[in-house]
Amino acid sequence: PPAAASQHRGDVTAHLFQWPWRDVAQECRSTLGPAGYAAVQVTPPQEHVELPAQGYPWWQAYQPVSYRLDSRYGNTREFAGMVETCHRAGVKVYVDAVINHMSGQVGGGTGSGGTRFGKYDYPGLYDSTDFHHCGGDGWIHDWNNAWEIQHCELLGLSDLATEQDDVRDDIAGYLNGLLRLGVDGFRIDAAKHIPAADLAAVKARLQRPAYLYQEVLGNAPIPKTDYLPNGDVIEDAYGQQISRVVKSGKLSWLDQFGEAWGFSPSGSAVVYVDSHDTERDQSGATLTYKDGPLFAIGNVFSLAWPYGHPLVLSSYGFTSTDAGPPGAAPDGDLRSVRCGGVTSGPGGWLCQQQDPATLGLVGFRNTAGTAPVSRWWSDGDNAIGFAREGRGYVVLNRESTAVTRTFDTGLPAGVYCDVTRGTVRGNRCTGPTVTVGRTGALTTTVPGLSALAIDVQHRVSRP
Numbered sequence: 277p278p279a280a281a282s283q284h285r286g287d288v289t290a291h292l293f294q295w296p297w298r299d300v301a302q303e304c305r306s307t308l309g310p311a312g313y314a315a316v317q318v319t320p321p322q323e324h325v326e327l328p329a330q331g332y333p334w335w336q337a338y339q340p341v342s343y344r345l346d347s348r349y350g351n352t353r354e355f356a357g358m359v360e361t362c363h364r365a366g367v368k369v370y371v372d373a374v375i376n377h378m379s380g381q382v383g384g385g386t387g388s389g390g391t392r393f394g395k396y397d398y399p400g401l402y403d404s405t406d407f408h409h410c411g412g413d414g415w416i417h418d419w420n421n422a423w424e425i426q427h428c429e430l431l432g433l434s435d436l437a438t439e440q441d442d443v444r445d446d447i448a449g450y451l452n453g454l455l456r457l458g459v460d461g462f463r464i465d466a467a468k469h470i471p472a473a474d475l476a477a478v479k480a481r482l483q484r485p486a487y488l489y490q491e492v493l494g495n496a497p498i499p500k501t502d503y504l505p506n507g508d509v510i511e512d513a514y515g516q517q518i519s520r521v522v523k524s525g526k527l528s529w530l531d532q533f534g535e536a537w538g539f540s541p542s543g544s545a546v547v548y549v550d551s552h553d554t555e556r557d558q559s560g561a562t563l564t565y566k567d568g569p570l571f572a573i574g575n576v577f578s579l580a581w582p583y584g585h586p587l588v589l590s591s592y593g594f595t596s597t598d599a600g601p602p603g604a605a606p607d608g609d610l611r612s613v614r615c616g617g618v619t620s621g622p623g624g625w626l627c628q629q630q631d632p633a634t635l636g637l638v639g640f641r642n643t644a645g646t647a648p649v650s651r652w653w654s655d656g657d658n659a660i661g662f663a664r665e666g667r668g669y670v671v672l673n674r675e676s677t678a679v680t681r682t683f684d685t686g687l688p689a690g691v692y693c694d695v696t697r698g699t700v701r702g703n704r705c706t707g708p709t710v711t712v713g714r715t716g717a718l719t720t721t722v723p724g725l726s727a728l729a730i731d732v733q734h735r736v737s738r739p
């Protein structure tokens with residue numbers, strides 16, 4: 277990859293859930309690169325099952341049929357072009373790697389690239405001897421039993437015998453092919469269902485170093501710490517807790533948010549407010565785009581706060597949890613992404629990665645770098661403010677009424693652009709500004725259910 281791709285650009289990844297490769301490329305060029313996103317996470321790119329009778333659900337992508345890059349999202353040429361374009365824009369590409377299992381189709385079928393397959397038979401790749409066969413229906417039933425979780429079938433998906441050398445070779449062959457196309461790292465899907473030692477054996481077969489973040493949900497009976505020697509882990513407790521605090525707790529509880537809450541080590545944790553799975557959780561526990569200003573508060577906090585590596589979900593409106601991406605043709609083919617969907621119900625692509633506050637806070641986080649949190653203030657309830665010492669300051673007001681006070685920002689005096697609402701073009705802020713006085717004091721009013729963020733890269737004038 278060109279030099280731009282290896283420059284330090286912070287640690288925010290945009291997950292462009294279900295986006296075709298050509299649109300991802302365009303988004304790297306027009307938004308992700310200029311805004312300072314470090315990386316993009318793309319949908320599993322391998323050939324997958326096709327389920328027209330079920331309306332081509334999004335989760336087809338999580339049932340591999342072969343390792344050819346021939347999917348609903350594009351072909352090998354389009355995938356390679358996307359990686360090249362994103363690198364040119366300074367954005368790394370992380371692939372969602374589905375390597376615990378193949379399909380769950382009992383009667384078999386034909387894949388998105390035309391491959392005919394059976395549940396335990398993938399011509400030229402795997403046969404029945406390459407899979408685990410537990411008793412009974414083969415499924416995982418006892419979720420307190422670590423052996424079962426790793427050796428039986430997740431949701432009835434044919435479970436690869438990852439302890440076998442030939443299976444490890446085939447999985448590594450797939451990942452190495454992606455690395456040859458320039459891919460920078462992998463989200464290891466369902467990592468908890470693969471013994472950590474088996475993943476280590478696959479990693480050892482990679483032809484060059486790659487960034488790994490592993491999906492290990494919960495801690496029992498399989499602890500996330502088992503996987504830290506392989507790379508980072510997804511800290512799913514983060515999204516649960518931030519959702520709970522913002523929906524029904526107090527922001528003032530967040531002053532030690534991170535390892536003190538029992539989370540994984542900050543430098544090894546990938547975190548999100550919501551994911552493509554949790555936004556479909558029916559319990560309503562997760563903060564999602566459906567929560568409007570509350571979601572915005574959780575999102576701004578998570579980007580401003582120096583714990584973990586944030587993953588920003590970009591998704592589409594839906595009512596049915598199975599619904600595939602908007603605007604698909606009757607044959608399941610995808611049309612190009614058009615941002616601007618309505619925020620509830622089916623309707624369109626939401627493009628949360630382009631939200632002004634999100635763009636502003638990606639810049640804020642990059643500007644803050646390793647500066648520590650300081651000057652914490654709260655009203656003891658649901659309004660907080662804190663600095664990233666010398667680099668930025670943020671106020672979050674989840675009260676229903678406005679907060680007016682003088683905040684001790686510690687920032688150099690001047691007029692600052694509120695990056696939750698505007699950005700600097702030329703030397704002017706496209707949104708509201710606030711003035712920091714000579715002692716770093718900022719006297720302002722922050723309306724109920726809103727946020728304010730300023731950073732030293734967006735100071736529009738000095739005294």
Ligand code: LAG
Pocket residue numbers: 335336337338339374379380381430431432433465466467491553
């Ligand atoms: C994941 N991480 O570990 C993904 O984040 C998650 O989205 C995947 O589930 C899961 N692991 C397997 O890769 C998704 C859907 C499931 C879907 C599965 C396979 O959330 O609902 O299961 O992908 O396509 C579907 C049906 C099940 C059925 C299964 C097998 O919903 O009812 O048992 O297919 O036929």
Ligand code: CA
Pocket residue numbers: 376425426427428435436469470471
């Ligand atoms: Ca397994």
